[in-house]
Amino acid sequence: MREQLRTSRRKFIQRAAATGVGALAGFGILGCNGTKTANRAIKIGFVSPRTGGLAAFGEGTDFVLSRMRARISSGISVRGATRPVQIIERDTQSDPNRAAEVTASLIQSDKVDLMLSASTADTVNPVSDQCEINGVPCITTDCPWQAYYFGRGGKPDGGFEWTYHFFWGLEDLIAVYCNMWSSIPTNKIVGALWPNDAEGNAFSDPHLGFPPALQAKGFKLADTGRFQPTSNDFSAQISAFKNAGAEIVTGVLPPSAFAIFWSQAAQQNFRPKAVTVAKSLLFPAAVEAIGERAKGLTTEVWWSPKHPFKSGLTGESAAEFCAAYEAATGKQWTQPIGFRHALLETALDVLARAANADSPAAIRDAIRATNYNSIVGRVAWDGNPVRNVCRTPLVGGQWAAGEKFKSTLLVVNNDTDRAIPADRKLVSL
Numbered sequence: 001m002r003e004q005l006r007t008s009r010r011k012f013i014q015r016a017a018a019t020g021v022g023a024l025a026g027f028g029i030l031g032c033n034g035t036k037t038a039n040r041a042i043k044i045g046f047v048s049p050r051t052g053g054l055a056a057f058g059e060g061t062d063f064v065l066s067r068m069r070a071r072i073s074s075g076i077s078v079r080g081a082t083r084p085v086q087i088i089e090r091d092t093q094s095d096p097n098r099a100a101e102v103t104a105s106l107i108q109s110d111k112v113d114l115m116l117s118a119s120t121a122d123t124v125n126p127v128s129d130q131c132e133i134n135g136v137p138c139i140t141t142d143c144p145w146q147a148y149y150f151g152r153g154g155k156p157d158g159g160f161e162w163t164y165h166f167f168w169g170l171e172d173l174i175a176v177y178c179n180m181w182s183s184i185p186t187n188k189i190v191g192a193l194w195p196n197d198a199e200g201n202a203f204s205d206p207h208l209g210f211p212p213a214l215q216a217k218g219f220k221l222a223d224t225g226r227f228q229p230t231s232n233d234f235s236a237q238i239s240a241f242k243n244a245g246a247e248i249v250t251g252v253l254p255p256s257a258f259a260i261f262w263s264q265a266a267q268q269n270f271r272p273k274a275v276t277v278a279k280s281l282l283f284p285a286a287v288e289a290i291g292e293r294a295k296g297l298t299t300e301v302w303w304s305p306k307h308p309f310k311s312g313l314t315g316e317s318a319a320e321f322c323a324a325y326e327a328a329t330g331k332q333w334t335q336p337i338g339f340r341h342a343l344l345e346t347a348l349d350v351l352a353r354a355a356n357a358d359s360p361a362a363i364r365d366a367i368r369a370t371n372y373n374s375i376v377g378r379v380a381w382d383g384n385p386v387r388n389v390c391r392t393p394l395v396g397g398q399w400a401a402g403e404k405f406k407s408t409l410l411v412v413n414n415d416t417d418r419a420i421p422a423d424r425k426l427v428s429l
Helices: 002-018 061-071 096-108 121-134 145-152 170-182 198-203 210-216 235-244 255-267 284-290 318-329 335-353 360-368
Strands: 042-048 076-078 081-083 085-091 114-118 138-141 163-166 189-193 220-223 248-252 274-278 298-301 372-374 377-379 395-401 407-413
Touching: 042 096, 042 121, 042 335, 061 085, 061 318, 061 335, 076 335, 085 096, 085 335, 096 114, 096 121, 114 121, 114 335, 121 138, 121 145, 121 163, 121 198, 138 335, 145 163, 145 198, 170 210, 170 274, 170 298, 170 395, 170 407, 189 235, 198 248, 210 220, 220 235, 235 255, 255 284, 284 407, 298 407, 318 335, 335 360, 335 372
Parallel strands: 042 085, 042 114, 114 138, 138 163, 189 220, 189 248, 248 274, 274 298
Antiparallel strands: 076 081, 298 395, 372 377, 395 407
């Protein structure tokens, strides 16, 4: 009887080996109880828009991912052991519902260990919500922190367990915008273009957004209320701005929506002295699509070749990384490529420090303990402003005619961070 048992056991092990099933601990992806074992690949999910209205945010994703995959092709060191790493990317198609769907699939089907996401609240919020519900560690970026945090129901004295974010906030944006506007003579009347979406509602919040801050700084607001993000007629807003005598326009719009507004403003002979709009004026392609009238438009600058930061992973400076991107792609650098690189290098730093890279709780704890110098600056979740958010620097920029490329984004106000050099002062439109 004992001999039969030994024979049966040998046959089972042989069959398991033949079919690639890890019957013995340390030799397979799953142990006998279904738990993860040390030689399996650590899986990172990466969710961002590659197509649709937000596709400009993902323009440099292929470059960043290809370089990162090449760098980790031999694995990474985790607590003295070399572990393979797999990055699984999904396109949201610029749709919040799809962002949630592909995230759920990465969690349930691909069994990712760490989720990453970038590019506006329409992307990072549904991704983060899925991770919070399912207990999956998640790091996000490229969205003002208030839209990310309060847009998901976060409380000032509370927070989230599994989801963490690094980016600047509305307080930084307001300071940058007001510093730029105050550097030129205007009547301080500001026309507002804030749509009815997560970012528009955050910007227009009567307590935490632009309205109280602008009033405190002596600016007067002309605001016609929220409108649909897909609007293609801004006649009412333009008429209200003209009637109010607005010499400044601000807002947060997709590139296509702003292009429509700016064209209609010209048709209706509305000529403000400063136009500073978030999201729509970040990218060279979007600015060049507007044509000659794009010169002099202003926006926030999250990151540029002038930023004095180096990657803790590669040692590259911001300037070196931008040069490598332009040489490889023939395209002009864009701000999101720095934050995508920072997102991935921060993730690798987290995994390398995790007490157990197979434990969601250990990865979460490693995120909380992060103190890392990335290509966009220091990343550390130290409770300021809230425990799930790390703020990054922000300065002001203006589009001008370029030399190597048609347009160039110049830093024109660095009052918020003198370590980032300015190219020149702001010029009125």
